[in-house]
Amino acid sequence: MSHDHHDERPRLTSEQIAAALNPPAGRNGGDLVVETLQGLGATTVFGLPGQHALGMFDALRRSCLTYIGLRVENNAGFAADAYGRITGEVAPLLLSTGPGALTSLAALQEAAAASAPVLAISSQIPVAGLGGGRHGYLHELRDQKASFRDIVKSVHTVRTASQIPSAIAAAWESALTAPHGPVWIEIPQDVLLAETTLPAVTAMDATPRELYARPELTAVAADLLSKAGRPAIIAGGGVVRSDASGKLRALAEKLDAAVVTTFGGKGAFPWEHPLSLQSWLEDRYTTEFLESADVLLVVGSGLGELSSNYHTFTPRGRVIQIEADAGKLESNHPALGIHADAREALSDLLEAVDRREDPSAPDRVRTVLDAVRERIAAQELTLEQRLIASVREALPDTAPSFWDMTILAYWAWSAFDARHPNTMHSAQGAGGLGYGFPAALGAAAADRTRPVLAVSGDGGAMYSIAELATARQYDLPVTWLIVDDGGYGILREYMTGAFGEATATELARPDFVALAESFGVPATRTTPETLTADLAASLAAPGPSVVVLPALLRMFEPTHL
Numbered sequence: 001m002s003h004d005h006h007d008e009r010p011r012l013t014s015e016q017i018a019a020a021l022n023p024p025a026g027r028n029g030g031d032l033v034v035e036t037l038q039g040l041g042a043t044t045v046f047g048l049p050g051q052h053a054l055g056m057f058d059a060l061r062r063s064c065l066t067y068i069g070l071r072v073e074n075n076a077g078f079a080a081d082a083y084g085r086i087t088g089e090v091a092p093l094l095l096s097t098g099p100g101a102l103t104s105l106a107a108l109q110e111a112a113a114a115s116a117p118v119l120a121i122s123s124q125i126p127v128a129g130l131g132g133g134r135h136g137y138l139h140e141l142r143d144q145k146a147s148f149r150d151i152v153k154s155v156h157t158v159r160t161a162s163q164i165p166s167a168i169a170a171a172w173e174s175a176l177t178a179p180h181g182p183v184w185i186e187i188p189q190d191v192l193l194a195e196t197t198l199p200a201v202t203a204m205d206a207t208p209r210e211l212y213a214r215p216e217l218t219a220v221a222a223d224l225l226s227k228a229g230r231p232a233i234i235a236g237g238g239v240v241r242s243d244a245s246g247k248l249r250a251l252a253e254k255l256d257a258a259v260v261t262t263f264g265g266k267g268a269f270p271w272e273h274p275l276s277l278q279s280w281l282e283d284r285y286t287t288e289f290l291e292s293a294d295v296l297l298v299v300g301s302g303l304g305e306l307s308s309n310y311h312t313f314t315p316r317g318r319v320i321q322i323e324a325d326a327g328k329l330e331s332n333h334p335a336l337g338i339h340a341d342a343r344e345a346l347s348d349l350l351e352a353v354d355r356r357e358d359p360s361a362p363d364r365v366r367t368v369l370d371a372v373r374e375r376i377a378a379q380e381l382t383l384e385q386r387l388i389a390s391v392r393e394a395l396p397d398t399a400p401s402f403w404d405m406t407i408l409a410y411w412a413w414s415a416f417d418a419r420h421p422n423t424m425h426s427a428q429g430a431g432g433l434g435y436g437f438p439a440a441l442g443a444a445a446a447d448r449t450r451p452v453l454a455v456s457g458d459g460g461a462m463y464s465i466a467e468l469a470t471a472r473q474y475d476l477p478v479t480w481l482i483v484d485d486g487g488y489g490i491l492r493e494y495m496t497g498a499f500g501e502a503t504a505t506e507l508a509r510p511d512f513v514a515l516a517e518s519f520g521v522p523a524t525r526t527t528p529e530t531l532t533a534d535l536a537a538s539l540a541a542p543g544p545s546v547v548v549l550p551a552l553l554r555m556f557e558p559t560h561l
Helices: 004-008 014-021 029-040 051-060 073-087 105-114 161-176 189-193 215-227 237-241 245-255 284-291 342-352 361-377 382-394 407-415 436-446 467-473 489-499 512-518 531-540
Strands: 044-047 066-069 091-095 118-124 155-157 183-188 231-235 258-261 295-299 318-323 336-339 401-403 424-426 452-457 478-484 523-525 545-550
Touching: 029 051, 029 161, 029 189, 044 051, 044 073, 044 436, 051 091, 051 118, 051 189, 066 436, 066 467, 073 091, 073 105, 073 118, 073 436, 105 118, 118 161, 118 189, 155 161, 161 183, 183 189, 215 295, 215 318, 215 336, 215 342, 231 245, 231 284, 237 245, 237 342, 245 258, 245 342, 258 284, 258 361, 284 361, 295 342, 318 342, 382 407, 382 531, 401 407, 401 436, 407 424, 407 452, 407 489, 424 436, 436 452, 436 467, 436 478, 478 512, 478 531, 512 523, 512 545, 523 531, 531 545
Parallel strands: 044 066, 044 091, 091 118, 118 183, 155 183, 231 258, 231 295, 295 318, 318 336, 401 424, 401 452, 452 478, 478 545, 523 545
Antiparallel strands: none
């Protein structure tokens, strides 16, 4: 039996051995946390301090980690989510116990829905209080981790200092194993504060295992696609998360198959490509085209509510579904289910399929897009279309954008050309309000060389006004476009449509320009006519800025009712 694999064990130099035998004094459990994060390759952490977590935060002072502190834990979670999406790396999120931890729940739900790798590290009450007894500690919950178990990929509990490095490494690997997602670690206050004589943590290994497609399934899928008469492809967020857009394009071109991208998969396929059906998923013409495919390849999507035109989509051909989240395989439609990372599976398929020529495919795509365009044109929504065009014109092609749950974002899901993969993001996974601005701050922290755009309505903007202080404090290059329609615009539309009038949707709100300026953030009040110029100027200026657009927008008519 061979023992060669033991040679891969990390070895220490004599200097490293000496350092291990004489660890620096004045270190505690918090130091083990930040040393482990550094050893795993983290450079930036997000969070908000609290009494039980102070050991962790004090240790930041002795580390080379960059700390970005937000004003609300949920917003810190959104910032970490965006950092994870933009970089593909793990974003550590440092939280306190009880209320601090619980306030991050909605952000972690979005990270789970969007497969963003967030490593939430929370403090806990002292070890003596654990186990569900009612000791009356500040922030005490009977079982804190139970509140997170339904949301995150994995839960890791620490009870002693020596458990810290392994727990963080295991969580890190979990967060980065396809599908990416948020993970939860909790460490008691006294473990974080207790002095330690353990050696400093050096390089840690937490390499995620690859998720490959089973070769017999690839063979069947390749045979179906090669022989198909009218193949089509739905590309979801998994294509973006796994950096597989190049593989997707090569496969589509080899098969002459039309591609539609889901709202989570924006940018996965070039918008103006002759085979691109773009993202008009909430449209009967697109739905009918996809239903008529004799072989439909679904990559990195569970075909949930938004991707299936509100579950009205009923494919008539064979479905092949490639999905890293095993729970989403065939969850909505019978299929040849392939449990695999999108990039690996597309790579295998690309090798296995035969070249398929179909010169008429681009004409069929154009016919669908023309029909969609005519349907929208008949609704006289020129203002909305003009605003989407203005944002596209003002935003540099490689600059990321983050969209809150607001009418302009609902338009953008279908109509916005994300010119590069992984540049357009929204909260459409979980659908909570307040995502756009704090997420944009997280993306800016990941890369300060490009401007970042956030888009919110006035209702969603009020969730994250506090983060104007964060934007100013760290001088982050984020331009925040606030579309002010005096209420929860999309809910106003839904309620009026369903009940004839709206209730609880009208909002008093501040003068957003004056408010931004009180934070020291330059702000502009714009109009539809001047939006392109005002937005472009704000994006080109260094540091944060706000652009306020008073406008009452309408959604295009749905086709699923």
